[in-house]
Amino acid sequence: MKNLKNKLTKERLTAIAKITGASYSILEKHLALESPTPFLKSQEQHYSLKESIYLHDDFENLLHVKLLDYGAKFEEDQLERNIGSSDREPLELKISEIDYKHQKVVLEGGIYGDLLHASANDPIAKFLIAGFKPGDYKKLxxxxxxxxxxxxxxxxxxxxxxxxxxxxxxxxxxxxxxxxxxxxxxxxxxxxxxxxxxxxxxxxxxxxxxxxxxxxxxxxxxxxxxxxxxxxxxxxxxxxxxxxxxxxxxxxxxxxxxxxxxxxxxxxxxxxxxxxxxxxxx
Known part of the structure; x- marks a missing residue:
């Protein structure tokens, strides 16, 4: 009994998914490296980043979103964050907001370098998502x-x-x-x-x-x-x-x-x- 209660407390999402039929997916999304910092062409500087990632094409309803990794896919199994001009300030991102109603995730962070050069490396964000694919939630x-x-x-x-x-x-x-x-x-x-x-x-x-x-x-x-x-x-x-x-x-x-x-x-x-x-x- 105690083992069950502890599991239900510590691993609530797993039980919720089993009860409701929610699925887990790993999803990769392209990053545009949107920045509120004024852009200077061919200039290296620190850029603040704030970017909205929309998931409504992939999920009708979200239960959980975790940022697993991000960066440029130079190798098959590894994402590289040093895509700017400085090893001291690689690409840094974290989830600042999850809008469950509109299936939107907001990432914030920063990078140092030439923003055009960094964007040319086609950076991506990799997410672990629990939720319902389009059409599934309405059937529950x-x-x-x-x-x-x-x-x-x-x-x-x-x-x-x-x-x-x-x-x-x-x-x-x-x-x-x-x-x-x-x-x-x-x-x-x-x-x-x-x-x-x-x-x-x-x-x-x-x-x-x-x-x-x-x-x-x-x-x-x-x-x-x-x-x-x-x-x-x-x-x-x-x-x-x-x-x-x-x-x-x-x-x-x-x-x-x-x-x-x-x-x-x-x-x-x-x-x-x-x-x-x-x-x-x-």
């Missing part, structure tokens, strides 16, 4: 898009809204499982099913998905539901509180553990902590 079930939104909110440090969105993903997942279950029961029961409490929806969905009347036989169920009840109590406190309620990163970890556990148990038939961990982190 609601609980998956909510999971992605919660992760991005968490990445920005908005623990309260992230917690709330992960919890809403649990509600959406339970509603989807009940919707599937409705097809196997008499239509007169549909209204009653839709208006059950969230606790009861999860119990019914769990029994149906696991083909058991006794959920205590599912090794991971008790702990996952125990954490769910804590998360539900906090969620209700936030929703009805008249004063400010703080949400810790540990509480965000807890609600995500509930979400990941319920999905693994019901969708993938992984009933114990070891099989859930191996499923989420293959």
């Amino acid at each position: 079930d609601l609980y998956k898009t909510l999971t992605c939104e919660a992760y991005l909110l968490e990445s920005r440090g908005d623990t309260k809204l992230s917690f709330f969105t992960y919890f809403t993903a649990i509600e959406s997942f339970a509603a989807l499982k009940i919707q599937d279950y409705k097809s196997s029961v008499h239509p007169e029961l549909h209204h009653a099913l839709e208006h059950l409490s969230l606790d009861d929806k999860i119990k019914i969905a769990g029994r149906e998905s696991c083909s058991t009347d006794d959920l205590s036989t599912i090794p991971a169920w008790g702990d996952v539901i125990g954490e769910f009840k804590k998360a539900q109590k906090l969620r209700n406190k936030i929703a009805h509180a008249h004063s400010r309620v703080e949400v810790s990163t540990e509480q965000v970890d807890s609600v995500f553990y509930c979400l990941a556990g319920l999905i693994a148990i019901m969708n993938s038939k992984k009933y114990d902590f070891i099989s859930i961990r191996k499923h989420l982190f293959p």
Whole structure:
């Protein structure tokens, strides 16, 4: 149990990708070496660099972007950053902004030398990207898009809204499982099913998905539901509180553990902590 919880905390993105179907790609993009510094033809000087890289042709939605390397591809497996006129001030770049809504990455840095000479070396930036290819994100079930939104909110440090969105993903997942279950029961029961409490929806969905009347036989169920009840109590406190309620990163970890556990148990038939961990982190 502790190993699973630690993995879900430290390697959140891997689990998010498994749950939602997001893919990882290494992408190379040409650098124009755009500079706000006034250009002097054939003059060597320090140039500040600020460049926008657009990824919308490659990705419909972004979860994570990491700058792996940059420079001119003089050799097949290596990028050279000394493309200006000074070994002391090679090309230096870092990510200063990621616009997830518009699939844009802003790079900032600098270089010393003749900018035209440096640009003639056709420098590139190499990125590791997690996200969804065009057309894929629109096909996701609601609980998956909510999971992605919660992760991005968490990445920005908005623990309260992230917690709330992960919890809403649990509600959406339970509603989807009940919707599937409705097809196997008499239509007169549909209204009653839709208006059950969230606790009861999860119990019914769990029994149906696991083909058991006794959920205590599912090794991971008790702990996952125990954490769910804590998360539900906090969620209700936030929703009805008249004063400010703080949400810790540990509480965000807890609600995500509930979400990941319920999905693994019901969708993938992984009933114990070891099989859930191996499923989420293959």
